[in-house]
Amino acid sequence: MARTPLRSDLIEQITARVLDRRLAAGARVNEVHLARELGVSRTPLREALIGLADRGLLVAAPGRGFLVPPFDLDEARRLYPLVAELEALALRWTSPLELAGLPDALDAVAGEMAVADGGDLSALDDRWHALLLSRCPNPHLLRLIEQTKPLLKRYESAYFARHDHAGESIGEHRRIAAALRDGDLAAASSVLVANWVKALAYLGKDGP
Amino acid sequence: MARTPLRSDLIEQITARVLDRRLAAGARVNEVHLARELGVSRTPLREALIGLADRGLLVAAPGRGFLVPPFDLDEARRLYPLVAELEALALRWTSPLELAGLPDALDAVAGEMAVADGGDLSALDDRWHALLLSRCPNPHLLRLIEQTKPLLKRYESAYFARHDHAGESIGEHRRIAAALRDGDLAAASSVLVANWVKALAYLGKDGP
DNA sequence: TAGATATCTATTGTATGCAATACTGCCCGG
DNA sequence: CCGGGCAGTATTGCATACAATAGATATCTA
Numbered sequence: 001m002a003r004t005p006l007r008s009d010l011i012e013q014i015t016a017r018v019l020d021r022r023l024a025a026g027a028r029v030n031e032v033h034l035a036r037e038l039g040v041s042r043t044p045l046r047e048a049l050i051g052l053a054d055r056g057l058l059v060a061a062p063g064r065g066f067l068v069p070p071f072d073l074d075e076a077r078r079l080y081p082l083v084a085e086l087e088a089l090a091l092r093w094t095s096p097l098e099l100a101g102l103p104d105a106l107d108a109v110a111g112e113m114a115v116a117d118g119g120d121l122s123a124l125d126d127r128w129h130a131l132l133l134s135r136c137p138n139p140h141l142l143r144l145i146e147q148t149k150p151l152l153k154r155y156e157s158a159y160f161a162r163h164d165h166a167g168e169s170i171g172e173h174r175r176i177a178a179a180l181r182d183g184d185l186a187a188a189s190s191v192l193v194a195n196w197v198k199a200l201a202y203l204g205k206d207g208p
Numbered sequence: 209m210a211r212t213p214l215r216s217d218l219i220e221q222i223t224a225r226v227l228d229r230r231l232a233a234g235a236r237v238n239e240v241h242l243a244r245e246l247g248v249s250r251t252p253l254r255e256a257l258i259g260l261a262d263r264g265l266l267v268a269a270p271g272r273g274f275l276v277p278p279f280d281l282d283e284a285r286r287l288y289p290l291v292a293e294l295e296a297l298a299l300r301w302t303s304p305l306e307l308a309g310l311p312d313a314l315d316a317v318a319g320e321m322a323v324a325d326g327g328d329l330s331a332l333d334d335r336w337h338a339l340l341l342s343r344c345p346n347p348h349l350l351r352l353i354e355q356t357k358p359l360l361k362r363y364e365s366a367y368f369a370r371h372d373h374a375g376e377s378i379g380e381h382r383r384i385a386a387a388l389r390d391g392d393l394a395a396a397s398s399v400l401v402a403n404w405v406k407a408l409a410y411l412g413k414d415g416p
Numbered sequence: 417t418a419g420a421t422a423t424c425t426a427t428t429g430t431a432t433g434c435a436a437t438a439c440t441g442c443c444c445g446g
Numbered sequence: 447c448c449g450g451g452c453a454g455t456a457t458t459g460c461a462t463a464c465a466a467t468a469g470a471t472a473t474c475t476a
Contacts, residue, residue, distance in 0.1 A: 003270055005459075007258070031428070041461045043251070046429090047258050050215070054262045054355075056348060062211055063467065065428060078346045085297055138286045140264065140359070144352050151348070211467095213429070239458070249431045254459090271437060273458060 006040055010048035013038060015150055018057055018068055019157055029058065029066040055147045057154075076155040077200060083152055084196035086145045087129065088189045090136040096183060098135035103177040105131055110173045113166065121166055122157065128173055132192075156199060165202060169195065214248055218256035221246060223358055226265055226276055227365055237266065237274040263355045265362075284363040285408060291360055292404035294353045295337065296397045298344040304391060306343035311385040313339055318381045321374065329374055330365060336381055340400075364407060373410060377403065 014034075017023040035045045053060040059069050069075075091099070109128045116124055126149075136142055172195045179188035222242075225231040243253045261268040267277050277283075299307070317336045324332055334357075344350055380403045387396035 005268070005270060007459095028427095030426095032426090042428095043460055043462090047255065050255050050259060051262050054259055056351065060213075062213060063428070064469095075348075079348060082346060082349055089293055138290060140283075140287060140356065141290055143264065144356070148348065148352070215429095236457095238456095240456090250458095251430055251432090271458070272439095 005047075006044035007047040007051065010038060010040065010045055011051055014048055014052060015057060018052075019150070019154055023068050025068050026070040027068050028061075028064070029068070031065060056151050071155070076152070079148065079152045079155070080196050080200035081193075083145065083148055084193040086141065086148065087133060087196075088193055090133045090138070090141055090145065091185065091189055091192065093138055093141070094133075094135045095137075096185070099180050099185070100183065102131065102135065103181045106177040106180075107174060110170050110177070113170050113173070122153070125169070132176070165199075168198070172198075213255075214252035215255040215259065218246060218248065218253055219259055222256055222260060223265060226260075227358070227362055231276050233276050234278040235276050236272070237276070239273060264359050279363070284360070287356065287360045287363070288404050288408035289401075291353065291356055292401040294349065294356065295341060295404075296401055298341045298346070298349055298353065299393065299397055299400065301346055301349070302341075302343045303345075304393070307388050307393070308391065310339065310343065311389045314385040314388075315382060318378050318385070321378050321381070330361070333377070340384070373407075376406070380406075 014023070023029065029049060031042050031045060031049070035042045038045065049058060049066045050060070052058040053066060056069075058066045060066055106128060109124055109131060113121060113124045113128070133142060133145065172191055176188045176191050176195070179185075179191065222231070231237065237257060239250050239253060239257070243250045246253065257266060257274045258268070260266040261274060264277075266274045268274055314336060317332055317339060321329060321332045321336070341350060341353065380399055384396045384399050384403070387393075387399065
C-alpha cells in the first residue's frame, strides 16, 4: 500500500494548478475530468479537494461540488495582515538564542534571491520565511501559517509576476536579519509586518 | 441528494466523541466499526476523518489509519496562548463601534453562566466567546480560531469537569465587557488573555 | 416569441468491492 | 523461557458502482 497517501500528492498538484490558474478563479472543479487528468480515481481526489476546502483554497458548494474562489481584493487585504501577524507572533515565541543563529542562513538565501529570476524568486522567498520561522516551538501556529499562506500566494504570484520589487523585498529581508543580529526583535517584527503590508500595497495597484 | 453533506454531521459527531473521550486519547479509529455505529458508509466517514486530521483533532498514520492524539501538557501549554493571541487579534480588528454594541449581550450570556451547571457551562462559554468575536471582519482569522478551539476544548473539558472555577471565569468575562463599554480595548484584551492563561494554569495542576 | 415545463444528460454524494499492507496468534528454534 | 518467523485475519487505501440532484436542452403554451 502507498507509504504516502495519494491525497498528499494530489493536494500539492491541485494547489499548484490553482496558483498558476490552470484551475481558474471562479471555475467549478469537475471531479471526473480532473481525476482522469491526474490518473487517479475520484476517491482520493475528493479527499484532496476536501482538504483544500478546509484550508480555504477551494470552496465546497453543497450539491455542486467544489469551485475555485474568485479573486477578491478585500480578501487579500485581510490575508496579508493576518499572515504578517501570525509570522510576527511566531517570531515572538522563538527563543532569542535560537533567533541569533539564523541571520547568516537568512542572508545566504537573500543572496540567492538577488541573483535569481522570476519563478525561483517566489520559491526562495518561501524558503526565507520558512527558515525564519523554523525555530518556533509552537507547531500549531506553524500549521496555521502553512495553511494560510497558499491563499495569499494566489494573489502574491500575480504580484511577483507583475512588479520587479525583488530588490526592495530583499533589502527588507536583510534588514530583518540585521535586526535579529542586534537582538532587536521589535524592529525585526516591524519590518516583517511592513514587508507583508508593502506587498499588499503593490497588489492593490493593478492586481487581478 | 443531501443538502448538507454527511461529512459535516460526521465531523460534529466525531468531534463530540473525541471531546467526551468515547474516542479515547491514543486510540486508533476503526473505520468499519465507527461507520457501522454511525450508520454510514466508510466513504463520508473517511472524508470527515481527513477533515479532522487537517484540523489536528486526529492524526493520520500512513497505512494505519487515524488515531486520537494522546494528551500532552506541552501541547496544551502552546494551544492556550495561541487561542488567546488569536482572539485578542480578532478583537483588535473589530471596529470600536461594533464592539461598543456587544457588552449588553455579553453580560446576558455571562448571567446565564452564573446559574448554569456543568455541561451547559462550557457551551455558554463558547457562546460568549463566539459573540465576542462575532463582529470581527476577517473570516479567515475566525476560521483559524474555530479550527483551533476544539483542540483546546479537549483539555478544557477535563478542566471544567474538575474545578469549579465558573465564578472566577464569569467575573473575568464581566470585566472584559466592562472594558469594552469604556472603549478600553487594551484592558479587554489583557483580561481576555489572562482568562485563557488562567485556564491553562488550572489545567497544569492535575490535568489528564 | 417569451416563458414555463418536461425530459434527458452530467455530475455529485454515497455505498460497495478489491488488493495490498499491517496486525495477531501460533509454531518453532535457541 | 524467550524471541523470530510464518500463516491467517483485520484493516486500510484506492477503485468502481449506484442513486439522486443539478444543469441543459427541447417542447409546449399563451
